[in-house]
Amino acid sequence: MPKVEISPAKGKLGVLLVGLGAVSTTFIAGVILCNKGIAKPIGSLTQLQAIRIGRRDENKNPLIKDILPLASMQDLVFGAWDIFPDDAYQAARKAAVLSEKHLLEAKKELEKIKPMKAVFDQNFVKNLSGTHTKRAKTKMESAQLLRQDIQQFKRQTGVSRMVMIWCGSTESFIEQQKVHQSIDEFEHGLESNHPAISPSMIYAYAALCEKVPYVNGSPHLTVDIPALTELAEKNGVPVAGKDFKTGQTLLKTALAPMFKYRMLGVSGWFSTNILGNRDGLVLSDQGSFKSKELSKKSVLDYILQPNLYPQLYKDLYHKVRIEYYPPKNDNKEAWDSIDIFGWLGYPMEIKVNFLCRDSILAAPVVLDLALFIDLAQRAKMKGIQEWLSFYFKAPMHSPSVYPEHDLAIQHMKLKNTLRYLAGYEPITHLGLDYYSYWD
Numbered sequence: 001m002p003k004v005e006i007s008p009a010k011g012k013l014g015v016l017l018v019g020l021g022a023v024s025t026t027f028i029a030g031v032i033l034c035n036k037g038i039a040k041p042i043g044s045l046t047q048l049q050a051i052r053i054g055r056r057d058e059n060k061n062p063l064i065k066d067i068l069p070l071a072s073m074q075d076l077v078f079g080a081w082d083i084f085p086d087d088a089y090q091a092a093r094k095a096a097v098l099s100e101k102h103l104l105e106a107k108k109e110l111e112k113i114k115p116m117k118a119v120f121d122q123n124f125v126k127n128l129s130g131t132h133t134k135r136a137k138t139k140m141e142s143a144q145l146l147r148q149d150i151q152q153f154k155r156q157t158g159v160s161r162m163v164m165i166w167c168g169s170t171e172s173f174i175e176q177q178k179v180h181q182s183i184d185e186f187e188h189g190l191e192s193n194h195p196a197i198s199p200s201m202i203y204a205y206a207a208l209c210e211k212v213p214y215v216n217g218s219p220h221l222t223v224d225i226p227a228l229t230e231l232a233e234k235n236g237v238p239v240a241g242k243d244f245k246t247g248q249t250l251l252k253t254a255l256a257p258m259f260k261y262r263m264l265g266v267s268g269w270f271s272t273n274i275l276g277n278r279d280g281l282v283l284s285d286q287g288s289f290k291s292k293e294l295s296k297k298s299v300l301d302y303i304l305q306p307n308l309y310p311q312l313y314k315d316l317y318h319k320v321r322i323e324y325y326p327p328k329n330d331n332k333e334a335w336d337s338i339d340i341f342g343w344l345g346y347p348m349e350i351k352v353n354f355l356c357r358d359s360i361l362a363a364p365v366v367l368d369l370a371l372f373i374d375l376a377q378r379a380k381m382k383g384i385q386e387w388l389s390f391y392f393k394a395p396m397h398s399p400s401v402y403p404e405h406d407l408a409i410q411h412m413k414l415k416n417t418l419r420y421l422a423g424y425e426p427i428t429h430l431g432l433d434y435y436s437y438w439d
């Protein structure tokens with residue numbers, strides 16, 4: 001297998017986070033604590049996962065990070081924007097995810113991370129109003145100010161490369177419009193303050209103009225519009241999204257394939273969540289909820305393929321609810337009530353009650369995405385990175401194919417891409433025994 005040419009991870013990697021809330025601060029504090037040897041990066045494939053190379057009888061299982069030139073956690077430098085001026089320590093305290101002990105151990109480093117002023121528009125996030133925001137006459141001017149922030153961050157920190165990850169609030173649902181269809185129309189829209197250009201699109205535009213890879217961790221429309229995917233291709237920048245797959249949907253995309261693999265029917269799937277963090281507050285607005293609902297709901301249709309198996313899945317009733325319930329804070333509780341049917345149509349029920357910690361699940365996803373999208377850029381990969389679908393609820397995909405949601409397939413695709421990048425054969429699971437069935 002020819003080895004792909006990947007430039008080395010020389011120097012520091014700047015991780016620019018849009019939004020300095022629960023997910024971002026849990027991620028940053030986690031990296032600091034791991035670098036100090038106080039905690040372990042549980043949940044991160046880039047730090048912990050082994051990858052089989054060659055046949056099973058060869059017993060070669062190096063770590064992913066040992067076969068590819070990933071940036072090291074020690075080389076990460078953080079920058080952020082937020083609509084509130086709290087530094088990362090204050091923001092982490094308010095998010096109330098980490099223990100007092102952990103917060104104090106990372107305090108010195110967290111206090112140094114002060115957010116830059118944000119580009120914000122309350123039409124897109126109804127339940128928040130911030131004070132720490134940029135003033136600009138046009139959306140193009142806002143984009144220029146963000147580009148200056150990026151350049152200044154690079155100069156001040158001396159990083160050699162950067163990635164940008166949206167960990168900001170979920171914006172209201174909007175549909176693609178004419179202004180999103182080409183770079184020209186989009187730039188014209190920036191100049192004329194087109195109402196369908198959201199703050200997240202302005203951040204993504206600024207990143208792509210600066211040749212900084214962009215990852216969308218929320219479910220809203222951003223970089224998945226022709227204008228921005230075209231810009232990513234044109235500037236040779238990788239992009240990925242959208243909506244981190246962390247809790248209920250992670251479970252759903254592991255369970256649903258099992259029903260299909262065994263040809264068991266599903267008549268109903270009711271998913272409900274209660275959460276009390278700021279994300280929950282934002283999602284209690286109908287516009288932001290709609291972005292999340294569509295992202296969470298899309299998975300079953302693609303996995304179960306009711307068009308191929310109408311007798312098993314055509315009448316599936318799928319409902320998703322998210323309720324804001326402050327006492328839970330970041331400790332989300334999710335219930336899934338699943339009605340399935342088997343042989344001769346006999347019904348059965350499955351109940352799943354996941355008491356999870358949202359940001360604890362999201363932080364390693366942010367870490368892996370930062371390191372993998374940086375790797376992609378150094379491997380000269382550009383445009384939509386479908387091999388990172390594993391990390392997303394609503395994976396971006398090229399228009400000619402449907403998105404892959406099945407967690408096991410996504411994982412295989414991720415690992416085979418990594419094998420390919422490292423110059424190894426993909427694993428097809430057609431082992432030696434396969435050939436031994438015949439003389």
Ligand SMILES: NC(=O)c1ccc[n+]([C@@H]2O[C@H](COP(=O)([O-])OP(=O)(O)OC[C@H]3O[C@@H](n4cnc5c(N)ncnc54)[C@H](O)[C@@H]3O)[C@@H](O)[C@H]2O)c1
Nearest residue numbers: 019021022023082118167168169170218244246278279358
């Ligand atoms: N935690 C998870 O498991 C998970 C999973 C999937 C997606 N997400 C998404 O990740 C995002 C972050 O989640 P969180 O729990 O950290 O939320 P959070 O509310 O704690 O943090 C979001 C931060 O973004 C800031 N913000 C909003 N608009 C901004 C803008 N235009 N520019 C800069 N900052 C802005 C807010 O002030 C806030 O501090 C949310 O959209 C959430 O839906 C989280």
